[in-house]
Amino acid sequence: MAFPEQIDDPPLKHLFDVSEGAGLEQEGVIRLTAGAPGPSLLQACSEVFKQAWARTLEKCNDVNVFQYGIAAGSWEFREELSKFLTESYGESVRRSDLILTCGATHGLQIILNTLLAPGGMIFVENATYMIALDVFKEFPSSSIESVELDANGIDPEDFEKKIMQWKNAKNWITSEEKPFWAMLYCIPAFQNPTGTSLSHTRCLRLIELARKHDVLILCDDVYNLLAHNNPPRRLFAYDRPDVYTFGGHVISNGTFSKILTPGVRIGWLEVPPRIAERLRKSGILRSSGSVNHFMSAVVTSIMEMGLQKQHLELLRSTFKERMLSLMEVLGENLPKSCTFHRSEGGYYIWLELPEGTDAADFCNFSAEHFKATAYAGKYFSKSKTSCMRLAVAYHVKDDLKKAAELICKALHAYLK
């Protein structure tokens, strides 16, 4: 294999200057692609950090903040996080179940490294978060199978069918260290890209299936707290330890990227005791001396000072307002042959164009002729190529409404 002598390394200041799918503010095209907060929300963050920074440095009489930390994350960080999550979810979160990470992507990688049998099976929702698919490609000995998803989340019957197809297909080599032959990666609340949430009945059924077939379920619970009303109960809370079938099959993978800001690179895993024990022994976590220890101290201050709660409320109400206005425009202007899911939180709206429409071609057409576009379904699924994802996180309300109007006009012209 030939390696290039030099790679393209343009002097970009930030991700959205150019880069794939972005170039968000270029050529006068409004791109509803980014799953990240825009400049006005980042500005508010800078005030939060100024205050917390001062407090963290005051606390630095305790020089240990500059030292390696303990593998699971500092006691103070996990204590504050458990209080914050317990209040925000309205359901108990135990400090001892929490492990500090550098964000949900890192959480996913740790779990793949530590718990899944080599070559273990990975089930994903059809459609799913596109970059998680890239993460899975870095585990090439694993097979990936997609499971159908509808307005109530992942379809348990299809899940069981796929489990049965794969379970006996191979001699899975599990061990005490890597106990799971298979993992389901899912986003149960305000899913990326469809905006759907897993119903109560399906949560119960998924737990039954995970226990029966010994499958680990990793939930990217990254949008739960961006609920327009009460946050949906996370699947982790359904995996109750008070019944004899309990084994601890669910992990809740959380992040400050969506409730504070992505640049901070702080997240957490909420795991059952047997997995907490395993993770605390992880060479990577131990050698890292708790990942991102100093920044976790800053985030601890943010939580202690009540700034996290305040900032989350700003994000939640801003995204709610934006999403409701976007859905209003779509409701009034979309061609009758198109439908969309009414999201009740998170960042995304999933638009279904008439079957057979090439959404990628439409997105290019819309950018070129109507100066507004979004991500085509092909990035999230092999089969949902007639769908597209609209994200509300980055642009301010007026730009979003304008983009939605333009996309609707483009659809009328394209589908004629």
Ligand SMILES: Cc1ncc(COP(=O)(O)O)c(C=O)c1O
């Ligand atoms: C479902 C999902 N998981 C993970 C991430 C990335 O999270 P983090 O920034 O914490 O790595 C995203 C970001 O868009 C996401 O949508």
